[in-house]
Amino acid sequence: MKKYVMMLVLFIFLFSVLNAFIFxxxxxxxxNTDSDIDALINVDSLYQIIEKQSLTIFELQSIIDDIxxxxxxxxxxxxxxxxxxxxxxxxxxxxxxxxxxxxLKNERMRNKLQTIFEYELKRAPVFxxxxxxxxxxxxxxxxxxxxxxxxxxxxxAESNLSYMAFSSVGxxxxxxxxxxxxxxxxxxINDYIxxxxxxxxxTDAACKYLMDGYNNLQxxxxxDWLLAMASYNAGMGNIYKAINEQGAQSFFSLIMRHDxxxxxxxxAIAIKMIFENEEQLxxxxxxxxxxxxxxxxxxxIELKGHHNLNEWAIAQGTNLSTVWxxxxxxxxxxxxxxxxxxINEILLPPGQYQIxxxxxxxxxxxxxxxxxxxxxxxxxxxxxxxxxxxxxxxNSIAKKYGTTVNHLKSLxxxxxxxLNAGKNLLVTGSNGTTSKxxxxxxxxxxxxxxxxxxxxxxxxxxxxxxxxxxxIKKIKGKExxxxxxGQVLVY
Numbered sequence: 001m002k003k004y005v006m007m008l009v010l011f012i013f014l015f016s017v018l019n020a021f022i023f024x025x026x027x028x029x030x031x032n033t034d035s036d037i038d039a040l041i042n043v044d045s046l047y048q049i050i051e052k053q054s055l056t057i058f059e060l061q062s063i064i065d066d067i068x069x070x071x072x073x074x075x076x077x078x079x080x081x082x083x084x085x086x087x088x089x090x091x092x093x094x095x096x097x098x099x100x101x102x103x104l105k106n107e108r109m110r111n112k113l114q115t116i117f118e119y120e121l122k123r124a125p126v127f128x129x130x131x132x133x134x135x136x137x138x139x140x141x142x143x144x145x146x147x148x149x150x151x152x153x154x155x156x157a158e159s160n161l162s163y164m165a166f167s168s169v170g171x172x173x174x175x176x177x178x179x180x181x182x183x184x185x186x187x188x189i190n191d192y193i194x195x196x197x198x199x200x201x202x203t204d205a206a207c208k209y210l211m212d213g214y215n216n217l218q219x220x221x222x223x224d225w226l227l228a229m230a231s232y233n234a235g236m237g238n239i240y241k242a243i244n245e246q247g248a249q250s251f252f253s254l255i256m257r258h259d260x261x262x263x264x265x266x267x268a269i270a271i272k273m274i275f276e277n278e279e280q281l282x283x284x285x286x287x288x289x290x291x292x293x294x295x296x297x298x299x300x301i302e303l304k305g306h307h308n309l310n311e312w313a314i315a316q317g318t319n320l321s322t323v324w325x326x327x328x329x330x331x332x333x334x335x336x337x338x339x340x341x342x343i344n345e346i347l348l349p350p351g352q353y354q355i356x357x358x359x360x361x362x363x364x365x366x367x368x369x370x371x372x373x374x375x376x377x378x379x380x381x382x383x384x385x386x387x388x389x390x391x392x393x394x395n396s397i398a399k400k401y402g403t404t405v406n407h408l409k410s411l412x413x414x415x416x417x418x419l420n421a422g423k424n425l426l427v428t429g430s431n432g433t434t435s436k437x438x439x440x441x442x443x444x445x446x447x448x449x450x451x452x453x454x455x456x457x458x459x460x461x462x463x464x465x466x467x468x469x470x471x472i473k474k475i476k477g478k479e480x481x482x483x484x485x486g487q488v489l490v491y
Contacts, residue, residue, distance in 0.1 A: 089281055091117065097269050098148040098225040102252050109252075116263060117270040123160060124274050125286055130161040131275070132288035134174065138203055145207035148225050153268040153275075154232065155206070163197050163328050172196040175206040185209060191333060192306075192349050198329035199292070200354070206232070213239075226251035226265055234261040296326050296356040303353070305378040309346045312375070315367035316357045320346055326356040350378075390421040395469075401427045403490055405469045444487040453489065464489060 091114060093105050104110050138152040158176040159165035166172045170179060173196035179189055185205035187195040195201045213236055214228035222243075230251060231239045238261070242254050256262040279285055299316065309330075313323045324330055324346055333347045386397055394405045394417050405417065411426045419425070442457060450470075454461045464470065465481065468489050472479050483489075 089277060091273075095269065095273070097272060098150040098229065100224065100226050100251070113266055113270060116266045117273065120267060120270045120274055121281065124278075124282070127156045127161050127271070128275070128278060128286045129289055131156070133290065133292050134161055134199060136291055137199060137293075141203045141207050145204075145211055147207050147210050150268070150272060151206075151210060151229065153271045154229055154264075156271045157264055157267040163199060173202050174199055175202045177202060177205065181209070190349065192331055192347050193329055194331060195329050198327075200298075201329075212236075220249075222249045224250050227254075229268070230256065230261050230265055233264045234258055292356075293359075295359055297359050297361075298354040299357050301353050301355060301372070301375065303348055303350050303375045305375075306347050306349050307375050309348060309355075311367070312371040313357075314364075315371045316363050317361035318357050322358060323355060326358070330355075384427050385424045386427045388419050388421055388423045388425055392419065392421075393417070394419060397425065397427065398469075399488060403427065404467050406466070407490075442489045444483050444485055444489065446485055448483060448485075450481050450483070 091104055091110060094101060094103055096102075102109070104113065134155070135152055138155065139149060141147075142149055142151060155161060155174050159174045161174060163174050165174065165176060167176060171177060172194060175196070177185070177187060177196045182189060182196050182205070185208055187198075187201060187205050189196065210228055210232055213231035214225060216236055217224065217227055217231075217239075220243075227239055227250065234256065238256075238258070242256060243249060246254055248254050251265060274281060301312070309323060310320045313320045316323075324332070330346060330348065333345045386401070388397070394408055398405050398408055408414070408425065408427065409417075442453060444453070450461045450464055454464055457464075465472075470481050472481055
């Protein structure tokens, strides 16, 4: 254990130094000065050190998982992961996954699977326990869409069945959707929700994504679910490229362009083997988490505006914190409170939702009717922030959002016009529930002056000047207020 930790620390140190060298080098011009050559030699030396340690990303992840899995194993009844688990287990000579049978007598394939199998064994106590919480949901959606049941092992490979999983490249949730792909499959991501963490919606989207891949392959007369699953990881473009370059049309006859994609399918295969041989491998069956829909029930709500869920949660016989814990796709919205710490709110934007509440929660019908009546009220203003960039002023920001300097100062409890780059400036709104926009806007046209505009809008000249921070200037002895075409006035 100590050996692995030391190796991990060494790698992190070397990686940090290596990145520093590369960053400094990238800032220099591409000239062959002695300092440049020395830096390159140092970088090359660091690479050699890393290579001597034989530390691949895959092995480093395995080291990290070893540490976590030992801790998780203690919670699973004292199972000690001494790395000899499953030492007597022999891989079969042939196997079937997603309807595809393949030969494991091939030495190269067998060695690859053996390495990945041993890696997955160390993670098994975690994903075996979580499986019963989510697998019935997966299987229901697979049956509806016509996706092979073995696709559930892809979710294990993707996230270890953690709904909070988040990758270094921005993928999130159990099915690890990237933001762009999530949008294609109608998973909403905004300041209030991230439906990649909604197990129901993300599983439905994953099924559609897998079916799209499979159907596209069938158009080329290719019937291979493993390639369709590989496309979930690599994208169909990369699968087509491998097919076109190598002239083969099945997963086992292609060399994937990215090793991650190749490992991805083998990991799912290894995970399925572990599930099927759990007692033989570990000498026991691990305790399972409860099925999600045995813990909680889905409740439909519809919102016409942005609303806080606090009163609704109480009316459902539970509380806001429990609703938030059961529904990890709902974000905490943070609202500024002047110079004090931010206020945390649970707000949902307009739309129809299914929200999990505890299975034993008993709703108060009168309170619920009151909360749902509130949800039917439209709202037009919610808290919105602008991150101040270098060179921006209150005046330029006010114009951008069709408001006034005074209004911005009031919202942010500011006494001066001074701004610091990086500050999050509240530009609209209040509590996101019942407030309405206090301003409308008018764009100045050719020939306009304050008198004409005030008559047209039905407001006083003094109101327009105050709202827009307009000043009277003396030009050739006359008092005038300068307006320009295209200027936005609020009233």
